[in-house]
Amino acid sequence: MRSDVIVAGGSIAGLLCAREVARRGHAVTVLEGGHEVGTPDHCGGLTSIGALDTLGVGERGAYLGNAIERARISSAGGGSFEVPGGGAVEVSRRGLDREAAREAQEAGARIRTSVRVAGMRDGVVRTSAGPVEGCAALVDATGVASLASRGMRSGIVASAQAEVMAPWIERGVVEVMLDAKRYPGFFAWVIPSGGGRGKVGVAGCGIDAPAALRELLGGRGGHSELRRVSAPIWVGGHADTFVDGRTVYAGDAAGQAKPTTGGGILSCGMGGVMAGRAVSAFLESGDAAALDSYRGEWEAMFGAEFRSQLAARALLGGMGNASLDALVAAVTPEVAAAAASGAGFDFHAGAIARALGARGAAGLLRRMPPGDVARLMAAAIGKV
Ligand SMILES: Cc1cc2nc3c(=O)[nH]c(=O)nc-3n(C[C@H](O)[C@H](O)[C@H](O)COP(=O)(O)OP(=O)(O)OC[C@H]3O[C@@H](n4cnc5c(N)ncnc54)[C@H](O)[C@@H]3O)c2cc1C
Known part of the structure; x- marks a missing residue:
C-alpha cells in the first residue's frame, strides 16, 4: 500500500x-x-448547532437528535439551578x-x-x-x-456510560450532578436522546467508573439498557x-x-x-x-477558552461537597441568567467565571469551609 x-x-x-x-x-x-x-x-x-455548522458534516438528518432546552446542575446536598441550553443538541x-x-x-x-x-x-x-x-x-x-x-x-479521568430507556429521563433536559466524593474532579450526567432514551454517565479521578455508574442507575430506579461502555476522558488541556x-x-x-x-x-x-x-x-x-x-x-x-476552562477546573476541582452545595445555592435564577447571557455551549468559561464572580461570590464564600476557601484563593491567584 x-x-x-x-x-x-x-x-x-x-x-x-x-x-x-x-x-x-x-x-x-x-x-x-x-x-x-x-x-x-x-x-x-452533546454538542451544539454552532459546532455542527463549523464542522459542516454531511446530512444532519443522519445524526441530529434532540434540541437541549436547558441544563440542570445539582450538588450532592440536593440543591440545583438551571441554565438555558445555549444552542446545545444531542447527536x-x-x-x-x-x-x-x-x-x-x-x-x-x-x-x-x-x-x-x-x-x-x-x-x-x-x-x-x-x-x-x-x-x-x-x-x-x-x-x-x-x-x-x-x-x-495526569489529565485522564475514568468514565462509564450507559444508553438506557427510563421514565426519569426528561426530554430536552441535560442533568449534571456534582459530587466531590463520588465523582471527584468531574461529574455524572444524563443526556436525553428522545423517545424516553438517554445516555447516563459518570466520570472522576481514580474512581471505579463502572461501579459508580451501577450505583447511580440503581439509585435512579427503573430503567432498561441498550449498552454500557467504559472509556477514558481527557481534561488536562491541549x-x-x-x-x-x-x-x-x-x-x-x-x-x-x-x-x-x-x-x-x-x-x-x-x-x-x-x-x-x-x-x-x-x-x-x-x-x-x-x-x-x-x-x-x-x-x-x-x-484562550481552554486556558479559562483550565482555571475554572482548578477552582471547581478544589471544592468539597459543602462548597459545591454552597456554590449551587449561590447561583440564584438571576445569577444563572446573568452568567449565561452571551455564553454558548461551546465557549462557556465566561459563564462559569460570571457565576463564581461578584454576584454569587459573597454568599458562596460565607458558606464554604475554610480549607476550600484557601484552595479557591490559591487557584484564583494561579498557585495550583
Ligand atoms: C463517556 C464519554 C462521553 C463523552 N461525551 C461527549 C459529549 O457528549 N460531547 C462531546 O463533544 N464529547 C464527548 N466526549 C469526548 C469525545 O468523545 C472525544 O473528545 C472525541 O471522540 C475525540 O475524537 P478523536 O477523533 O480525537 O478520538 P476518538 O473518538 O477517541 O477516536 C480514536 C480512534 O482511533 C482508533 N484507534 C485507537 N488506537 C488506534 C491504533 N493504534 N491504530 C488505528 N486506530 C486506532 C479508535 O478505535 C478510535 O476510532 C465523551 C467522551 C467519553 C469517553
Whole structure:
C-alpha cells in the first residue's frame, strides 16, 4: 500500500483530517484499529448547532437528535439551578462519524478498518497489516490512548456510560450532578436522546467508573439498557506538542477536548480539519515549516477558552461537597441568567467565571469551609 498521508484513527478528528487532505487532491488513507467506523460509540453526543455548522458534516438528518432546552446542575446536598441550553443538541456519534467517513470517501480518501498503526520511521508507517511506504506524514488521531502511550496520564479521568430507556429521563433536559466524593474532579450526567432514551454517565479521578455508574442507575430506579461502555476522558488541556517531525497529532491525541466537560466533538473535529490543512500545505510546498501553522490556527480558535476552562477546573476541582452545595445555592435564577447571557455551549468559561464572580461570590464564600476557601484563593491567584 502507498499513500502520501496515513491517518491513524477513523473517528471525528481523523476523518475530518482525511476529508480535508483528500479534498485538496492528495492520496490519504485512514487506518482504523476497530472493526467499524463509529464503534465503539463511547460519546454522549452533546454538542451544539454552532459546532455542527463549523464542522459542516454531511446530512444532519443522519445524526441530529434532540434540541437541549436547558441544563440542570445539582450538588450532592440536593440543591440545583438551571441554565438555558445555549444552542446545545444531542447527536448520534455513530451517525456523525459515518457521515464524516462518507464525505472523506467521496473526496477520495481510502478507509481501512481492523488495521492498527504502531508508528512511523523514515517514511515507513508500521501497521498490523504490514508496512506502508513512501508516506510524507502520519496523522495520529488515535484518541486518549495516544496521550497515555506518550506518558501523559495526569489529565485522564475514568468514565462509564450507559444508553438506557427510563421514565426519569426528561426530554430536552441535560442533568449534571456534582459530587466531590463520588465523582471527584468531574461529574455524572444524563443526556436525553428522545423517545424516553438517554445516555447516563459518570466520570472522576481514580474512581471505579463502572461501579459508580451501577450505583447511580440503581439509585435512579427503573430503567432498561441498550449498552454500557467504559472509556477514558481527557481534561488536562491541549498537549504542548502538536507536531513531532512528520507525525502530526489531532483530536484527543493532541489533548484537544474541553478541560471542563471533556467535550471534544468541536475542538477535536476542528483539530482534524486544521491538521489536514497544514499537512496539505506541507505536501504542496515540501516545506515542513508548513506543519507549524497548525498549532497557531488551533490556538487562535480555542487557546484562550481552554486556558479559562483550565482555571475554572482548578477552582471547581478544589471544592468539597459543602462548597459545591454552597456554590449551587449561590447561583440564584438571576445569577444563572446573568452568567449565561452571551455564553454558548461551546465557549462557556465566561459563564462559569460570571457565576463564581461578584454576584454569587459573597454568599458562596460565607458558606464554604475554610480549607476550600484557601484552595479557591490559591487557584484564583494561579498557585495550583
Ligand atoms: C463517556 C464519554 C462521553 C463523552 N461525551 C461527549 C459529549 O457528549 N460531547 C462531546 O463533544 N464529547 C464527548 N466526549 C469526548 C469525545 O468523545 C472525544 O473528545 C472525541 O471522540 C475525540 O475524537 P478523536 O477523533 O480525537 O478520538 P476518538 O473518538 O477517541 O477516536 C480514536 C480512534 O482511533 C482508533 N484507534 C485507537 N488506537 C488506534 C491504533 N493504534 N491504530 C488505528 N486506530 C486506532 C479508535 O478505535 C478510535 O476510532 C465523551 C467522551 C467519553 C469517553
